[in-house]
Amino acid sequence: MDALGIAVIVAVLVVATTIGLWHRRTDGMIRDEAADKKRRAAILAAAGVETVEFPDRKSSNAVASAAAKAASGAAAAAVHGNDTVRAANAAARSAAAGVPAAPDLPADSGIAVPVDSGVPAPAGPVDEAASAEPAGADPQLAEPGVPGVREPGDVAAERKSGVVPDSREEPGVVEAAARDASAAGESLDQGLLDRLGIGPAQATLLQFSSAFCAPCRAVRRISGEVAELLPGVQHVEVDAESHLAEVRELNIWRTPTLLILDAGGQVVKRATGVPSKPQLIAALGDVLPDA
Amino acid sequence: MELDPRGQRVAAALTSAVIILVLATGSGWLALAQAVVFAITALDPRKGPYAYLYRLLILPRLGPPVEREPAAPVRFAQSVGFTFLAVSAAGYLTGLTTLGVVAAAFGLLAAFLNAAFGLCLGCEAYLALRRLTTARSA
Structure with missing residues (x-):
């Protein structure tokens, strides 16, 4: 009997049990991409690392949708009595930073609404609203921009033309983007979507699998069933090994990873491991437009 | 080729027990034996010695x-297990005991996780390894 060997055995068993229990707890958890991004940024900030915002290199369509998203994000923040000036400032700042404005952005994108409806609210509820609506609350996440955000004329025009950007009247990218204010994950450019073979849909379950991955099969089954159950949802499975560039771009480290994309091609949620069917349906409920 | 997942769990449990014995006794030959078992199972999982034991002793009691x-x-x-145990056996048998212990410890970690939680460590790490070992230009 070897004392060192016994010590190693005990240590390994303890470590393995910890890893196993942790894995069991976290496996398949569907996390909100925006909240995750915020948390990562907070951790980096605490560690004293500056986060670098890369310039937007998306197609004009994507820029339009991003701008509309920022607008609707601010609107949502206002609805919840949030700090609208902060969000609007952030949008204005990114606009001033020289990011090209969306050419086909509709006039009534709703960015000025907050000034109207932003009634001061007690501090507690504001915080709750902020955590419930990460996109609206976080100035860092406000996508580049809408010029002339806080001009009084716009406010007046806004007051006349209605409050929230109308999703029924504007089919296409903006409609889809405006619908979901909580989506502030990565917005995928069209080239990436094409390379992964993703067609348009209300919501996309994008699964990354690999050959040596036993749980990928379970995710495939669950995603397929959910896609069949819910209209407007498509399931796309991608072999991670043959798309390593995209895997890097989307920050995927393990298989199976399931991304939920909204109609505008934004990564809204992410799950590593095997999510349960009810969890997945609930997560899609946040992404899909209200029936 | 499809396999009975319960057989894999049993095999992982047996593997864990063998590696625990390796660590407890410091026997390089036992590590080598386990490496050979890994190699056979990697070539054909149904011909692995532990798979035979499972089919002979346990499967009849469980049903299909x-x-x-x-x-x-x-x-x-x-094959990941084989790599670890081959390194471990080499370490023990050439006198590099530390190497043998460390490699066997990793083997035990993977086998125990598989046996107790059904978690395949090598499979989890596979994509990360591919990401790190291939050129970025891909």
Whole structure:
């Protein structure tokens, strides 16, 4: 009997049990991409690392949708009595930073609404609203921009033309983007979507699998069933090994990873491991437009 | 080729027990034996010695499997196990005991996680390894 060997055995068993229990707890958890991004940024900030915002290199369509998203994000923040000036400032700042404005952005994108409806609210509820609506609350996440955000004329025009950007009247990218204010994950450019073979849909379950991955099969089954159950949802499975560039771009480290994309091609949620069917349906409920 | 997942769990449990014995006794030959078992199972999971034991002793009491799993992940995991135990055996048998202990410890970690939680460590790490080992230009 070897004392060192016994010590190693005990240590390994303890470590393995910890890893196993942790894995069991976290496996398949569907996390909100925006909240995750915020948390990562907070951790980096605490560690004293500056986060670098890369310039937007998306197609004009994507820029339009991003701008509309920022607008609707601010609107949502206002609805919840949030700090609208902060969000609007952030949008204005990114606009001033020289990011090209969306050419086909509709006039009534709703960015000025907050000034109207932003009634001061007690501090507690504001915080709750902020955590419930990460996109609206976080100035860092406000996508580049809408010029002339806080001009009084716009406010007046806004007051006349209605409050929230109308999703029924504007089919296409903006409609889809405006619908979901909580989506502030990565917005995928069209080239990436094409390379992964993703067609348009209300919501996309994008699964990354690999050959040596036993749980990928379970995710495939669950995603397929959910896609069949819910209209407007498509399931796309991608072999991670043959798309390593995209895997890097989307920050995927393990298989199976399931991304939920909204109609505008934004990564809204992410799950590593095997999510349960009810969890997945609930997560899609946040992404899909209200029936 | 499809496999009975319960057989893999049993095999992982047996593997864990053998590696615990390796660590407790410091026997390089036992590590080598386990490496050979890994190698055979990696080549054909149904011909692995532990798979025979499972079919002979346990399967008759359990009845036929409800679902089966693909063999590729299992074979990959077995080759990862083979690598660790081969290094461990080499370490013990050449006098580099520390190397033997460390490699066996990793083997035990992977085998125990598989046996107790059904978690395949090599499969989890596979994509990360591919990401790190291939050129960025891909």
